[in-house]
Amino acid sequence: MSTHEDGSFTYRYPHPAVATDIAIFTLREGRLAVLLIERGEEPFQGDWALPGGFLRPDEDLISCARRELCEEAGVEAPLLRQFGVFSAPDRDPRDRVISVAYLALLSSDRLKPQAGSDAADARWFAVADLPALAFDHRQIVEAALAALRSVAEATDILLDLMPARFTLTRLQAAYEIVTSQVADKRNFRARVLESGLLQETEDMERGPHRPARIYRRV
Amino acid sequence: MSTHEDGSFTYRYPHPAVATDIAIFTLREGRLAVLLIERGEEPFQGDWALPGGFLRPDEDLISCARRELCEEAGVEAPLLRQFGVFSAPDRDPRDRVISVAYLALLSSDRLKPQAGSDAADARWFAVADLPALAFDHRQIVEAALAALRSVAEATDILLDLMPARFTLTRLQAAYEIVTSQVADKRNFRARVLESGLLQETEDMERGPHRPARIYRRV
DNA sequence: CACGTTAGTGTAATTTTGACACGAAGATAG
DNA sequence: CTATCTTCGTGTCAAAATTACACTAACGTG
Numbered sequence: 001m002s003t004h005e006d007g008s009f010t011y012r013y014p015h016p017a018v019a020t021d022i023a024i025f026t027l028r029e030g031r032l033a034v035l036l037i038e039r040g041e042e043p044f045q046g047d048w049a050l051p052g053g054f055l056r057p058d059e060d061l062i063s064c065a066r067r068e069l070c071e072e073a074g075v076e077a078p079l080l081r082q083f084g085v086f087s088a089p090d091r092d093p094r095d096r097v098i099s100v101a102y103l104a105l106l107s108s109d110r111l112k113p114q115a116g117s118d119a120a121d122a123r124w125f126a127v128a129d130l131p132a133l134a135f136d137h138r139q140i141v142e143a144a145l146a147a148l149r150s151v152a153e154a155t156d157i158l159l160d161l162m163p164a165r166f167t168l169t170r171l172q173a174a175y176e177i178v179t180s181q182v183a184d185k186r187n188f189r190a191r192v193l194e195s196g197l198l199q200e201t202e203d204m205e206r207g208p209h210r211p212a213r214i215y216r217r218v
Numbered sequence: 219m220s221t222h223e224d225g226s227f228t229y230r231y232p233h234p235a236v237a238t239d240i241a242i243f244t245l246r247e248g249r250l251a252v253l254l255i256e257r258g259e260e261p262f263q264g265d266w267a268l269p270g271g272f273l274r275p276d277e278d279l280i281s282c283a284r285r286e287l288c289e290e291a292g293v294e295a296p297l298l299r300q301f302g303v304f305s306a307p308d309r310d311p312r313d314r315v316i317s318v319a320y321l322a323l324l325s326s327d328r329l330k331p332q333a334g335s336d337a338a339d340a341r342w343f344a345v346a347d348l349p350a351l352a353f354d355h356r357q358i359v360e361a362a363l364a365a366l367r368s369v370a371e372a373t374d375i376l377l378d379l380m381p382a383r384f385t386l387t388r389l390q391a392a393y394e395i396v397t398s399q400v401a402d403k404r405n406f407r408a409r410v411l412e413s414g415l416l417q418e419t420e421d422m423e424r425g426p427h428r429p430a431r432i433y434r435r436v
Numbered sequence: 437c438a439c440g441t442t443a444g445t446g447t448a449a450t451t452t453t454g455a456c457a458c459g460a461a462g463a464t465a466g
Numbered sequence: 467c468t469a470t471c472t473t474c475g476t477g478t479c480a481a482a483a484t485t486a487c488a489c490t491a492a493c494g495t496g
Contacts, residue, residue, distance in 0.1 A: 013275055014231035018316050058229055058316060061305040082303060086277040087320050096275060098236050098316070100303050169474075186476070187454065209473040210461035404445070405485070427442040427494035430459075439494105444491075452483070461474075466467105 016096035020065040021052035021086075021137065022145035024075060024104040026111060026124065027161055034141060035106075035122040036131070037072055043093050045135030048125070050141070052099070053076075065102040073113045073122045075103045078160055083147040084140070091136045103144050109163035120192050152178045156197050159217055167205050167212040168192065233313035237271035238283040239304075239355065241362035242293060242322040244329060245379050252359060253324075254333075254351070255377050256289055256339040261311050262352030266343070268359070274384065284318040291340045292305040292330045295322045296378055302358070321362050324330045327381035349412055367391045367436040374415050385423050385430040386410065 012175040024031050024035045032058050036048035055061060062080055069077045080102040085100050111124070125131060127145060131140070152175070161174050192198060199218045204211035242253045254266035271286040273279060277401060280298055287295045298320040305316050329342070345363060347357070369375050370393070379392050390406050408415055417436045422429035 015235050015271070016273065016275075017233050018236060054231065055234065055305070055316070057234075058307055060307060061303060062317070085279060085300060085303060087273070087318075089276055089278060098273070098279070098318075100305075100316075129480075167474090184454070184456085185474095186456085189475080190477095204462095206462075208463040208471075210463095210475080212474055385443085402486070403443090404487085407444080408446095424493075425442075426494040428438080428444080428494095430443055440495085441493090442491100443493100445489090448486090450485070452481100452484100454481075455479090456477105459474105459476090462472090464469100464471080464486105466469085 006183070016098050017092075018055040018061075019052055019097055019099050020061055020079070020102060021050040021099050021140055022054065022065050022102045022104055023050055023141055024069065024073070024077065024106055025127075025144075025148065025161070026106040027108045027174055027177060028111070028124050028126070028133060030173070030177065031126040031128065032145075033126050034127055034144075035073055035075070036123060036133070038121040038123075042212075047134040048131045048137075049134040050101075050137050051122070054216050061100050062102070065100075069104070075106060076110075078106070080104050081147075081151075084143045086136055086140060088136065099140070101144065105148075105157065105160035105165050106163060117122075132154055132157050132159070149179060156195065159197065162211055162217075165201060165203070165214045165216050167214055169212060171215075225402070228346075232314070234316050236273045236279075237270055237315055237317050238273065238279055239268040239285060239317050239358055240287050240295070240298070240320045241268055241359055242287065242291070242295065242324055243345075243362075243366060243379070244342065245312060245326045245392055245395060246329070246342050246344070248391070249346065249398040251342040251344050252348070252362075253291055254341060254343050254349070255267075255295070256341075257352055264416075265352040266341075266349045267352040268319075268355050269340070279318050280320070283292075287322070289331065293324060294328075296324070298322050299365075299369075302357060302361045303358060304354055305350050314377055319358050319362065321365055323366075323375065323378035325381050361363065367397060374413065377415065380435075383419060383421070383434050384430045385432055386416075387430060389433075 004089070026033055033052060035050065037051050039045055039049050040046050051069055051072040053064070053072070055064045062082070065080050066077055069075050082100060083103045084101045085098065086101060089096060092129055093098065127141065130141065133141065158171070158174050162171060168189050171192065172183055172185065177186070180218060197218055198215045201214045201216055203214045205214055227323065242311060244251055245431065253269060255269050257263055257267050259266050268289040269287055271282070271284045271290070277285065279302070283298050284295055287293050300318060301321045302319045303316065304319060307314060309315065332363045351359065376389070376392050376396060386407050389410065390401055390403065393406070394400055415436055416433045419434055421432045423432055
Protein backbone atom coordinates (compact mmCIF):
# COMPACT_ATOMS: atom_id res chain seq x y z
CA MET A 1 0.00 0.00 0.00
CA SER A 2 0.85 3.52 0.70
CA THR A 3 3.04 4.54 -2.18
CA HIS A 4 0.17 5.75 -4.20
CA GLU A 5 -0.16 8.68 -6.46
CA ASP A 6 -2.00 11.14 -4.31
CA GLY A 7 -3.13 11.45 -0.76
CA SER A 8 -6.76 10.81 -1.53
CA PHE A 9 -6.20 7.66 -3.57
CA THR A 10 -7.53 5.71 -0.66
CA TYR A 11 -10.94 7.05 -1.40
CA ARG A 12 -11.00 6.93 -5.15
CA TYR A 13 -12.75 3.59 -5.04
CA PRO A 14 -15.05 2.13 -2.44
CA HIS A 15 -13.28 0.01 0.10
CA PRO A 16 -13.99 -3.68 0.24
CA ALA A 17 -15.12 -5.31 3.42
CA VAL A 18 -12.44 -7.35 5.17
CA ALA A 19 -13.23 -10.51 7.04
CA THR A 20 -11.60 -13.58 8.48
CA ASP A 21 -12.64 -17.17 8.01
CA ILE A 22 -11.39 -19.90 10.29
CA ALA A 23 -10.97 -23.52 9.34
CA ILE A 24 -10.74 -25.31 12.65
CA PHE A 25 -10.15 -29.04 12.60
CA THR A 26 -10.41 -31.78 15.13
CA LEU A 27 -10.55 -35.56 15.25
CA ARG A 28 -13.92 -37.16 15.80
CA GLU A 29 -14.65 -40.83 15.59
CA GLY A 30 -11.40 -41.45 13.81
CA ARG A 31 -11.99 -38.87 11.12
CA LEU A 32 -10.72 -35.39 10.51
CA ALA A 33 -13.58 -32.92 11.01
CA VAL A 34 -14.05 -29.23 10.42
CA LEU A 35 -16.35 -26.89 12.30
CA LEU A 36 -19.17 -25.32 10.28
CA ILE A 37 -21.90 -22.85 11.08
CA GLU A 38 -25.34 -22.98 9.59
CA ARG A 39 -26.32 -19.81 7.82
CA GLY A 40 -29.53 -18.32 9.06
CA GLU A 41 -30.08 -15.78 6.34
CA GLU A 42 -29.51 -15.08 2.68
CA PRO A 43 -27.41 -15.48 0.76
CA PHE A 44 -26.76 -19.18 1.08
CA GLN A 45 -29.40 -19.51 3.78
CA GLY A 46 -29.41 -23.05 5.10
CA ASP A 47 -25.97 -23.79 3.73
CA TRP A 48 -23.01 -24.28 5.98
CA ALA A 49 -20.06 -21.94 6.24
CA LEU A 50 -16.80 -21.55 8.06
CA PRO A 51 -16.96 -19.46 11.19
CA GLY A 52 -15.70 -15.97 10.62
CA GLY A 53 -16.71 -12.39 10.38
CA PHE A 54 -15.81 -8.86 9.66
CA LEU A 55 -12.80 -7.00 10.92
CA ARG A 56 -13.44 -4.26 13.45
CA PRO A 57 -11.65 -0.96 13.44
CA ASP A 58 -9.62 -1.57 16.56
CA GLU A 59 -8.40 -5.11 16.04
CA ASP A 60 -5.93 -6.83 13.79
CA LEU A 61 -6.82 -9.84 11.72
CA ILE A 62 -5.75 -12.55 14.09
CA SER A 63 -7.69 -10.95 16.92
CA CYS A 64 -10.68 -10.84 14.64
CA ALA A 65 -10.32 -14.53 13.88
CA ARG A 66 -9.97 -15.41 17.52
CA ARG A 67 -12.97 -13.31 18.48
CA GLU A 68 -15.21 -14.70 15.77
CA LEU A 69 -14.28 -18.24 16.62
CA CYS A 70 -15.25 -17.58 20.17
CA GLU A 71 -18.47 -15.72 19.41
CA GLU A 72 -19.78 -18.02 16.76
CA ALA A 73 -18.60 -21.35 17.96
CA GLY A 74 -17.75 -20.93 21.61
CA VAL A 75 -14.25 -22.17 20.89
CA GLU A 76 -11.23 -20.80 22.72
CA ALA A 77 -8.81 -21.24 19.92
CA PRO A 78 -5.26 -22.28 20.50
CA LEU A 79 -2.84 -21.26 17.78
CA LEU A 80 -4.17 -19.63 14.61
CA ARG A 81 -2.10 -19.73 11.45
CA GLN A 82 -2.88 -17.53 8.49
CA PHE A 83 -2.75 -19.63 5.34
CA GLY A 84 -4.43 -17.74 2.52
CA VAL A 85 -6.30 -14.72 1.31
CA PHE A 86 -9.37 -14.98 -0.87
CA SER A 87 -10.13 -11.98 -3.00
CA ALA A 88 -12.08 -12.88 -6.11
CA PRO A 89 -14.26 -9.85 -6.83
CA ASP A 90 -17.46 -11.86 -6.97
CA ARG A 91 -16.91 -14.24 -4.11
CA ASP A 92 -19.67 -12.62 -2.07
CA PRO A 93 -22.79 -11.74 -4.05
CA ARG A 94 -23.75 -8.85 -1.78
CA ASP A 95 -20.60 -6.90 -1.59
CA ARG A 96 -16.90 -6.96 -2.20
CA VAL A 97 -15.35 -8.96 0.61
CA ILE A 98 -11.72 -9.88 1.09
CA SER A 99 -11.30 -12.87 3.35
CA VAL A 100 -8.16 -13.73 5.26
CA ALA A 101 -8.20 -17.39 6.18
CA TYR A 102 -6.84 -18.96 9.34
CA LEU A 103 -6.11 -22.55 10.24
CA ALA A 104 -6.59 -23.90 13.75
CA LEU A 105 -6.60 -27.27 15.46
CA LEU A 106 -8.64 -28.25 18.47
CA SER A 107 -7.70 -31.07 20.75
CA SER A 108 -10.31 -33.73 20.72
CA ASP A 109 -11.09 -33.49 24.42
CA ARG A 110 -12.21 -29.90 24.15
CA LEU A 111 -15.09 -30.22 21.75
CA LYS A 112 -17.35 -27.79 23.45
CA PRO A 113 -21.11 -28.43 23.37
CA GLN A 114 -21.20 -26.30 20.24
CA ALA A 115 -22.75 -23.38 22.07
CA GLY A 116 -22.31 -20.91 19.28
CA SER A 117 -23.80 -17.81 20.81
CA ASP A 118 -24.31 -16.04 17.52
CA ALA A 119 -24.81 -18.68 14.91
CA ALA A 120 -27.97 -20.69 14.40
CA ASP A 121 -26.19 -23.98 14.63
CA ALA A 122 -22.63 -25.20 14.71
CA ARG A 123 -21.49 -28.71 13.94
CA TRP A 124 -18.45 -30.75 13.18
CA PHE A 125 -18.41 -32.38 9.75
CA ALA A 126 -15.99 -35.01 8.59
CA VAL A 127 -13.96 -33.44 5.82
CA ALA A 128 -14.62 -36.43 3.62
CA ASP A 129 -18.31 -35.76 3.85
CA LEU A 130 -18.99 -32.06 3.67
CA PRO A 131 -22.41 -30.52 3.04
CA ALA A 132 -23.01 -27.71 0.57
CA LEU A 133 -20.84 -24.80 1.59
CA ALA A 134 -21.62 -21.13 1.21
CA PHE A 135 -19.54 -18.72 -0.85
CA ASP A 136 -16.14 -20.11 -1.83
CA HIS A 137 -15.80 -21.91 1.46
CA ARG A 138 -15.32 -25.27 -0.16
CA GLN A 139 -12.23 -23.90 -1.81
CA ILE A 140 -11.05 -22.40 1.47
CA VAL A 141 -11.46 -25.74 3.23
CA GLU A 142 -9.47 -27.46 0.51
CA ALA A 143 -6.70 -24.91 0.86
CA ALA A 144 -6.74 -25.34 4.63
CA LEU A 145 -6.43 -29.10 4.29
CA ALA A 146 -3.52 -28.72 1.93
CA ALA A 147 -1.83 -26.35 4.37
CA LEU A 148 -2.49 -28.68 7.29
CA ARG A 149 -1.12 -31.71 5.49
CA SER A 150 1.99 -29.96 4.33
CA VAL A 151 2.88 -28.71 7.78
CA ALA A 152 1.82 -31.90 9.55
CA GLU A 153 4.68 -33.81 7.99
CA ALA A 154 7.23 -31.23 8.96
CA THR A 155 6.21 -29.93 12.35
CA ASP A 156 4.78 -30.84 15.70
CA ILE A 157 1.45 -29.23 14.84
CA LEU A 158 -0.41 -32.49 15.30
CA LEU A 159 0.13 -32.36 19.02
CA ASP A 160 -2.53 -29.64 18.98
CA LEU A 161 -5.05 -32.29 17.98
CA MET A 162 -4.24 -34.39 21.02
CA PRO A 163 -5.85 -34.20 24.42
CA ALA A 164 -3.62 -33.33 27.34
CA ARG A 165 -2.70 -36.96 27.90
CA PHE A 166 -2.52 -39.55 25.20
CA THR A 167 -0.84 -42.73 24.11
CA LEU A 168 1.64 -43.02 21.28
CA THR A 169 -0.77 -45.21 19.39
CA ARG A 170 -3.34 -42.42 19.44
CA LEU A 171 -0.80 -39.88 18.29
CA GLN A 172 0.17 -42.12 15.43
CA ALA A 173 -3.48 -42.57 14.51
CA ALA A 174 -3.87 -38.78 14.32
CA TYR A 175 -0.84 -38.58 12.09
CA GLU A 176 -2.19 -41.27 9.81
CA ILE A 177 -5.63 -39.72 9.60
CA VAL A 178 -4.26 -36.32 8.63
CA THR A 179 -1.64 -37.50 6.19
CA SER A 180 -3.69 -40.37 4.79
CA GLN A 181 -0.75 -42.69 4.95
CA VAL A 182 0.26 -45.38 7.34
CA ALA A 183 3.41 -45.06 9.37
CA ASP A 184 5.70 -47.73 10.71
CA LYS A 185 5.07 -48.15 14.40
CA ARG A 186 8.65 -48.48 15.56
CA ASN A 187 9.98 -45.71 13.36
CA PHE A 188 7.17 -43.40 14.38
CA ARG A 189 7.74 -43.95 18.06
CA ALA A 190 11.47 -43.53 17.78
CA ARG A 191 11.00 -40.28 15.93
CA VAL A 192 8.56 -38.60 18.26
CA LEU A 193 10.39 -39.73 21.37
CA GLU A 194 13.68 -38.36 20.08
CA SER A 195 12.02 -35.05 19.31
CA GLY A 196 11.93 -34.28 22.98
CA LEU A 197 8.41 -32.88 22.75
CA LEU A 198 6.81 -35.62 24.77
CA GLN A 199 7.06 -36.50 28.39
CA GLU A 200 6.29 -39.90 29.80
CA THR A 201 3.79 -39.97 32.65
CA GLU A 202 3.38 -42.52 35.38
CA ASP A 203 0.00 -43.58 34.14
CA MET A 204 -1.22 -46.23 31.80
CA GLU A 205 -4.32 -46.46 29.69
CA ARG A 206 -6.06 -49.70 30.43
CA GLY A 207 -8.28 -51.88 28.33
CA PRO A 208 -8.83 -55.51 27.48
CA HIS A 209 -5.21 -55.77 26.42
CA ARG A 210 -1.77 -54.74 27.50
CA PRO A 211 -1.86 -51.22 29.07
CA ALA A 212 -0.36 -48.37 27.12
CA ARG A 213 1.93 -45.74 28.53
CA ILE A 214 0.37 -42.27 28.67
CA TYR A 215 2.42 -39.31 27.53
CA ARG A 216 1.90 -35.56 27.62
CA ARG A 217 3.50 -32.55 26.00
CA VAL A 218 6.61 -31.27 27.65
CA MET B 219 -16.50 -13.78 6.53
CA SER B 220 -20.11 -14.09 5.78
CA THR B 221 -21.57 -15.93 8.68
CA HIS B 222 -22.44 -12.79 10.50
CA GLU B 223 -25.39 -11.92 12.58
CA ASP B 224 -27.42 -9.88 10.17
CA GLY B 225 -27.27 -8.88 6.59
CA SER B 226 -26.13 -5.35 7.26
CA PHE B 227 -23.16 -6.29 9.40
CA THR B 228 -20.96 -5.39 6.51
CA TYR B 229 -21.79 -1.78 7.06
CA ARG B 230 -21.78 -1.57 10.81
CA TYR B 231 -18.22 -0.38 10.79
CA PRO B 232 -16.28 1.56 8.18
CA HIS B 233 -14.36 -0.66 5.81
CA PRO B 234 -10.62 -0.54 5.84
CA ALA B 235 -8.67 0.15 2.70
CA VAL B 236 -7.02 -2.90 1.19
CA ALA B 237 -3.69 -2.71 -0.57
CA THR B 238 -0.86 -4.89 -1.77
CA ASP B 239 2.84 -4.40 -1.16
CA ILE B 240 5.42 -6.18 -3.23
CA ALA B 241 8.88 -7.13 -2.06
CA ILE B 242 10.77 -7.80 -5.26
CA PHE B 243 14.35 -8.96 -4.99
CA THR B 244 17.21 -9.26 -7.39
CA LEU B 245 20.97 -9.72 -7.30
CA ARG B 246 23.12 -6.67 -7.90
CA GLU B 247 26.86 -6.53 -7.49
CA GLY B 248 26.86 -9.75 -5.57
CA ARG B 249 24.26 -8.65 -3.05
CA LEU B 250 20.60 -9.30 -2.59
CA ALA B 251 18.65 -6.13 -3.33
CA VAL B 252 15.06 -5.04 -2.95
CA LEU B 253 13.21 -2.49 -5.06
CA LEU B 254 12.02 0.61 -3.23
CA ILE B 255 10.07 3.66 -4.29
CA GLU B 256 10.69 7.11 -2.93
CA ARG B 257 7.65 8.68 -1.37
CA GLY B 258 6.74 12.02 -2.82
CA GLU B 259 4.19 13.09 -0.26
CA GLU B 260 3.24 12.81 3.36
CA PRO B 261 3.21 10.79 5.40
CA PHE B 262 6.77 9.53 5.31
CA GLN B 263 7.64 11.95 2.52
CA GLY B 264 11.19 11.33 1.39
CA ASP B 265 11.31 7.89 2.92
CA TRP B 266 11.41 4.78 0.84
CA ALA B 267 8.65 2.24 0.57
CA LEU B 268 7.83 -1.01 -1.13
CA PRO B 269 5.93 -0.67 -4.37
CA GLY B 270 2.25 -1.34 -3.95
CA GLY B 271 -1.13 0.24 -3.96
CA PHE B 272 -4.80 -0.06 -3.38
CA LEU B 273 -7.06 -2.77 -4.60
CA ARG B 274 -9.54 -1.84 -7.29
CA PRO B 275 -13.10 -3.09 -7.38
CA ASP B 276 -12.68 -5.34 -10.37
CA GLU B 277 -9.41 -7.08 -9.62
CA ASP B 278 -8.20 -9.66 -7.18
CA LEU B 279 -5.17 -9.16 -5.00
CA ILE B 280 -2.57 -10.77 -7.19
CA SER B 281 -3.71 -8.74 -10.16
CA CYS B 282 -3.44 -5.66 -8.02
CA ALA B 283 0.11 -6.55 -7.05
CA ARG B 284 1.08 -7.21 -10.65
CA ARG B 285 -0.47 -3.97 -11.81
CA GLU B 286 1.14 -1.86 -9.14
CA LEU B 287 4.53 -3.37 -9.75
CA CYS B 288 4.19 -2.48 -13.39
CA GLU B 289 2.84 1.02 -12.85
CA GLU B 290 5.21 2.08 -10.14
CA ALA B 291 8.37 0.32 -11.11
CA GLY B 292 7.99 -0.61 -14.75
CA VAL B 293 8.58 -4.22 -13.81
CA GLU B 294 6.84 -7.07 -15.59
CA ALA B 295 6.79 -9.39 -12.67
CA PRO B 296 7.26 -13.08 -13.06
CA LEU B 297 5.74 -15.18 -10.31
CA LEU B 298 4.19 -13.47 -7.29
CA ARG B 299 3.81 -15.38 -4.04
CA GLN B 300 1.65 -14.13 -1.22
CA PHE B 301 3.57 -14.43 2.04
CA GLY B 302 1.84 -12.33 4.65
CA VAL B 303 -0.90 -9.94 5.65
CA PHE B 304 -0.25 -6.86 7.73
CA SER B 305 -3.16 -5.52 9.66
CA ALA B 306 -2.08 -3.57 12.74
CA PRO B 307 -4.77 -0.92 13.21
CA ASP B 308 -2.29 1.94 13.33
CA ARG B 309 0.10 0.88 10.61
CA ASP B 310 -0.98 3.75 8.38
CA PRO B 311 -1.42 7.07 10.18
CA ARG B 312 -4.02 8.36 7.72
CA ASP B 313 -6.44 5.54 7.57
CA ARG B 314 -7.01 1.92 8.34
CA VAL B 315 -5.15 -0.07 5.68
CA ILE B 316 -4.80 -3.82 5.41
CA SER B 317 -1.84 -4.81 3.31
CA VAL B 318 -1.41 -8.14 1.60
CA ALA B 319 2.25 -8.73 0.86
CA TYR B 320 3.72 -10.49 -2.17
CA LEU B 321 7.18 -11.82 -2.85
CA ALA B 322 8.76 -11.70 -6.30
CA LEU B 323 12.16 -12.31 -7.83
CA LEU B 324 13.59 -10.57 -10.84
CA SER B 325 16.36 -12.03 -12.94
CA SER B 326 19.40 -9.86 -12.87
CA ASP B 327 19.45 -9.22 -16.60
CA ARG B 328 16.09 -7.54 -16.58
CA LEU B 329 16.72 -4.66 -14.25
CA LYS B 330 14.76 -2.11 -16.18
CA PRO B 331 15.99 1.49 -16.20
CA GLN B 332 13.70 2.01 -13.20
CA ALA B 333 11.19 3.94 -15.25
CA GLY B 334 8.55 3.99 -12.60
CA SER B 335 5.78 5.89 -14.36
CA ASP B 336 3.99 6.84 -11.20
CA ALA B 337 6.56 7.02 -8.48
CA ALA B 338 9.03 9.82 -7.97
CA ASP B 339 12.02 7.55 -7.96
CA ALA B 340 12.66 3.83 -7.81
CA ARG B 341 15.91 2.20 -6.81
CA TRP B 342 17.40 -1.08 -5.80
CA PHE B 343 18.82 -1.22 -2.28
CA ALA B 344 20.99 -3.96 -0.90
CA VAL B 345 18.99 -5.60 1.85
CA ALA B 346 21.93 -5.32 4.19
CA ASP B 347 21.89 -1.58 3.78
CA LEU B 348 18.34 -0.31 3.73
CA PRO B 349 17.35 3.33 4.14
CA ALA B 350 14.56 4.50 6.42
CA LEU B 351 11.39 2.76 5.33
CA ALA B 352 7.87 4.14 5.48
CA PHE B 353 5.08 2.57 7.49
CA ASP B 354 5.85 -0.96 8.67
CA HIS B 355 7.73 -1.74 5.51
CA ARG B 356 10.89 -2.66 7.33
CA GLN B 357 8.96 -5.42 9.01
CA ILE B 358 7.44 -6.49 5.71
CA VAL B 359 10.88 -6.72 4.11
CA GLU B 360 12.12 -8.84 6.99
CA ALA B 361 9.18 -11.17 6.62
CA ALA B 362 9.78 -11.38 2.88
CA LEU B 363 13.42 -12.27 3.42
CA ALA B 364 12.46 -14.98 5.86
CA ALA B 365 9.97 -16.38 3.36
CA LEU B 366 12.51 -16.22 0.55
CA ARG B 367 15.18 -18.00 2.56
CA SER B 368 12.88 -20.72 3.72
CA VAL B 369 11.67 -21.55 0.24
CA ALA B 370 15.08 -21.08 -1.39
CA GLU B 371 16.42 -24.16 0.34
CA ALA B 372 13.51 -26.31 -0.69
CA THR B 373 12.57 -25.22 -4.18
CA ASP B 374 13.89 -24.08 -7.50
CA ILE B 375 12.81 -20.51 -6.86
CA LEU B 376 16.33 -19.20 -7.16
CA LEU B 377 16.32 -19.85 -10.87
CA ASP B 378 14.07 -16.82 -11.08
CA LEU B 379 17.00 -14.70 -9.99
CA MET B 380 19.13 -15.94 -12.87
CA PRO B 381 19.39 -14.41 -16.32
CA ALA B 382 18.36 -16.57 -19.22
CA ARG B 383 21.81 -18.04 -19.54
CA PHE B 384 24.19 -18.54 -16.67
CA THR B 385 26.99 -20.67 -15.36
CA LEU B 386 26.71 -23.07 -12.46
CA THR B 387 29.16 -20.99 -10.49
CA ARG B 388 26.84 -18.01 -10.77
CA LEU B 389 23.85 -20.07 -9.72
CA GLN B 390 25.76 -21.29 -6.72
CA ALA B 391 26.73 -17.74 -5.87
CA ALA B 392 23.06 -16.75 -5.92
CA TYR B 393 22.24 -19.62 -3.62
CA GLU B 394 24.99 -18.64 -1.23
CA ILE B 395 23.99 -14.99 -1.20
CA VAL B 396 20.39 -15.75 -0.41
CA THR B 397 20.98 -18.45 2.17
CA SER B 398 24.07 -16.83 3.68
CA GLN B 399 25.87 -20.11 3.77
CA VAL B 400 28.50 -21.64 1.58
CA ALA B 401 27.78 -24.77 -0.40
CA ASP B 402 30.13 -27.49 -1.54
CA LYS B 403 30.86 -27.05 -5.23
CA ARG B 404 30.66 -30.67 -6.27
CA ASN B 405 27.61 -31.46 -4.22
CA PHE B 406 25.83 -28.36 -5.41
CA ARG B 407 26.49 -29.14 -9.07
CA ALA B 408 25.45 -32.74 -8.72
CA ARG B 409 22.23 -31.72 -7.07
CA VAL B 410 21.12 -29.09 -9.57
CA LEU B 411 22.11 -31.18 -12.58
CA GLU B 412 20.17 -34.18 -11.30
CA SER B 413 17.13 -31.99 -10.75
CA GLY B 414 16.57 -31.90 -14.48
CA LEU B 415 15.74 -28.20 -14.40
CA LEU B 416 18.84 -27.13 -16.27
CA GLN B 417 19.86 -27.62 -19.83
CA GLU B 418 23.42 -27.42 -21.02
CA THR B 419 24.04 -25.05 -23.93
CA GLU B 420 26.79 -25.13 -26.53
CA ASP B 421 28.29 -21.92 -25.28
CA MET B 422 30.95 -21.06 -22.79
CA GLU B 423 31.54 -17.98 -20.73
CA ARG B 424 35.07 -16.80 -21.29
CA GLY B 425 37.43 -14.89 -19.09
CA PRO B 426 41.05 -14.88 -18.03
CA HIS B 427 40.66 -18.47 -16.90
CA ARG B 428 39.16 -21.72 -17.96
CA PRO B 429 35.83 -21.14 -19.76
CA ALA B 430 32.64 -22.10 -17.96
CA ARG B 431 29.76 -23.99 -19.49
CA ILE B 432 26.62 -21.92 -19.90
CA TYR B 433 23.30 -23.44 -18.89
CA ARG B 434 19.71 -22.36 -19.22
CA ARG B 435 16.39 -23.43 -17.75
CA VAL B 436 14.74 -26.34 -19.41
C1' DC C 437 55.84 -20.40 -22.08
C1' DA C 438 55.13 -19.72 -17.19
C1' DC C 439 51.78 -18.09 -14.16
C1' DG C 440 47.33 -16.88 -12.42
C1' DT C 441 42.60 -17.93 -12.12
C1' DT C 442 38.42 -20.32 -12.26
C1' DA C 443 36.11 -24.77 -14.12
C1' DG C 444 35.19 -29.29 -13.64
C1' DT C 445 35.14 -33.88 -11.74
C1' DG C 446 34.56 -38.90 -8.27
C1' DT C 447 34.81 -41.52 -4.14
C1' DA C 448 34.51 -42.81 0.56
C1' DA C 449 32.53 -41.95 5.25
C1' DT C 450 28.61 -40.70 7.68
C1' DT C 451 23.98 -40.00 8.61
C1' DT C 452 19.32 -40.72 7.82
C1' DT C 453 15.61 -43.33 6.47
C1' DG C 454 12.93 -47.36 5.83
C1' DA C 455 11.81 -52.22 6.37
C1' DC C 456 10.80 -55.81 9.23
C1' DA C 457 8.60 -59.71 13.65
C1' DC C 458 7.83 -61.25 18.04
C1' DG C 459 7.42 -61.55 23.16
C1' DA C 460 4.84 -58.96 27.01
C1' DA C 461 0.89 -57.43 29.64
C1' DG C 462 -3.51 -57.23 30.99
C1' DA C 463 -8.83 -58.37 30.35
C1' DT C 464 -12.12 -61.73 29.73
C1' DA C 465 -14.56 -65.93 29.26
C1' DG C 466 -15.03 -70.58 30.01
C1' DC D 467 -7.15 -70.58 37.02
C1' DT D 468 -5.93 -71.06 32.57
C1' DA D 469 -6.47 -70.29 27.69
C1' DT D 470 -7.38 -66.80 24.53
C1' DC D 471 -7.71 -62.29 22.73
C1' DT D 472 -6.00 -57.83 21.92
C1' DT D 473 -2.90 -54.17 21.82
C1' DC D 474 1.78 -52.60 23.58
C1' DG D 475 6.52 -52.08 23.12
C1' DT D 476 10.98 -52.96 21.38
C1' DG D 477 16.11 -53.38 18.00
C1' DT D 478 18.71 -54.41 13.92
C1' DC D 479 20.06 -54.35 9.34
C1' DA D 480 19.95 -52.60 4.47
C1' DA D 481 19.38 -48.90 1.49
C1' DA D 482 19.51 -44.29 0.41
C1' DA D 483 20.83 -39.66 0.99
C1' DT D 484 24.02 -36.44 2.49
C1' DT D 485 28.42 -34.68 3.47
C1' DA D 486 33.35 -34.14 3.21
C1' DC D 487 37.20 -33.74 0.56
C1' DA D 488 41.60 -32.24 -3.56
C1' DC D 489 43.41 -32.30 -7.74
C1' DT D 490 43.82 -31.62 -12.91
C1' DA D 491 42.03 -28.88 -16.97
C1' DA D 492 41.52 -24.87 -19.74
C1' DC D 493 42.08 -20.47 -20.92
C1' DG D 494 44.06 -15.48 -20.73
C1' DT D 495 47.87 -12.60 -19.79
C1' DG D 496 52.36 -10.82 -19.42
